[in-house]
Amino acid sequence: METHKKIRWGILGVAKINERVIPAFSQARHAELLAIASRSLEKAKQASARYGIPKAYGSYESLLEDKEIDAVYIPLPNSLHAPWTIRAAEAGKHVLCEKPIAANAAEARQMLAVCRKQGVALMDGFFWPHHPRTARLRQELQQGTVGDIQLVRGCFSFPLPLDPANIRLQPELAGGCVMDVGCYPVYGALWVFGRLPQRVFAVGRYQYGVDTVMQGVLDFGEGRAAVFDCSFMLPFRQWLEIVGTRGRIWVPDMWLPPDPAVFTIESENGQRQEVRIGGGNQIAAMLDNFSLALLEKRDPEPPADCAVQIMQVLDALRESARLGQPVTVR
Incomplete structure (x- = not known):
């Protein structure tokens, strides 16, 4: 990932929690929301128009293929946290995953292992x-x-x-x-x-x-x-x-x-x-803390090991x- 003044973000999903998270990007100093994806292109376009997000994708895979995206926020149901975190990591994206980080501890350990192998950061989304x-x-x-x-x-x-x-x-x-x-x-x-x-x-x-x-x-x-x-x-x-x-x-x-x-x-x-x-x-503080850690090439706090313990x-x-x-x- 090249160094930018702001980390460029994408969101996988149009979950209701986005109503709280997306507006916080405008208050974050080190984060820029660039894209949102849904399994329905129409829903992605609606969210893009509502919040002024530049890009809308009709699949999560398409967003992960976007080389301009540095990090993704995953607000999907708990059972989908592990598979999409792993796919995001394999695409080279850093991951902020909605809490709790997984469906169980075994999945959380697997997510962390893959992220470490791929050299990307992982943090759960407790505010x-x-x-x-x-x-x-x-x-x-x-x-x-x-x-x-x-x-x-x-x-x-x-x-x-x-x-x-x-x-x-x-x-x-x-x-x-x-x-x-x-x-x-x-x-x-x-x-x-x-x-x-x-x-x-x-x-x-x-x-x-x-x-x-x-x-x-x-x-x-x-x-x-x-x-x-x-x-x-x-x-x-x-x-x-x-x-x-x-x-x-x-x-x-x-x-x-x-x-x-x-x-x-x-x-x-x-x-x-x-x-x-x-x-x-x-x-906004969470987005900034995660983004600044990436810009400074250090692990974000709290560490992902804590998410596994939870x-x-x-x-x-x-x-x-x-x-x-x-x-x-x-």
């Missing part, structure tokens, strides 16, 4: 790690503001009409609430503790062959744990709590923050400090909920 509030939270944890971390609690839920036509409710597309939104608090727990849990235990409720509710415990050893819940049947909730030996940090809107984003530090003596962080568009935990949680017993993370 929140790129918000400046997340960097400030990391700073507080590194400084030991609330002491030794013992417990993480988190959630992500929203009411979803349970229509079997929805891709979130189709098992063959690797649907389910833990894959769609439970991956957020799971990732949050891994981010806080900095390692995989030893084992997990989960319970769930199922409809159409996928989980619509799940609660779980992640055992990090020595009494340290994370507790989470996710659901398509509960009100909109998206918080994270980090509890240490000298206090706690409360983040009321961890995954989709307003501007400014807020969190509260509560000390062991009851004193509270509210921290407000202006940050603008976390999606899938290891999601695999274990789904197995545990089905079996009704704890499962070792492997």
Whole structure:
């Protein structure tokens, strides 16, 4: 790939998430959206006209053959992440893949192996790690503001009409609430503790062959744990709590923050400090962070190994909920 002031992007698919991602390109300093593809040329042209995207392709293969494209964003259903990431990598394209990165950990490992063999970057499309509030939270944890971390609690839920036509409710597309939104608090727990849990235990409720509710415990050893819940049947909730030996940090809107984003530090003596962080568009920040890493010829952050770890935990949680017993993370 030649060096450009901006990385030139293509999008494989006309998914609904594009309504949030595409406008962020206009706020990114190091990314330029050049093309969009759909299996329907008409749909691709409609998206191109709506958003002012220069090129529209009637197949994903055609976009991957475009030598002007440096990187692709893949917002396809979970079951299609691995095959199209691999095809993009083999075409020499760097890949930003919508979360979770794959349908399971085995696929995630294969994706990463192919990308490394082809010399292209791979990152999953979680927005929140790129918000400046997340960097400030990391700073507080590194400084030991609330002491030794013992417990993480988190959630992500929203009411979803349970229509079997929805891709979130189709098992063959690797649907389910833990894959769609439970991956957020799971990732949050891994981010806080900095390692995989030893084992997990989960319970769930199922409809159409996928989980619509799940609660779980992640055992990090020595009494340290994370507790989470996710659901398509509960009100909109998206918080994270980090509890240490000298206090706690409360983040009321961890995954989709307003501007400014807020969190509260509560000390062991009851004193509270509210921290407000202006940050603008976390999606634009994600696009910029990935693009700048490519321009500077370094690996993007977070690393793809982290995406594989998330899938290891999601695999274990789904197995545990089905079996009704704890499962070792492997």
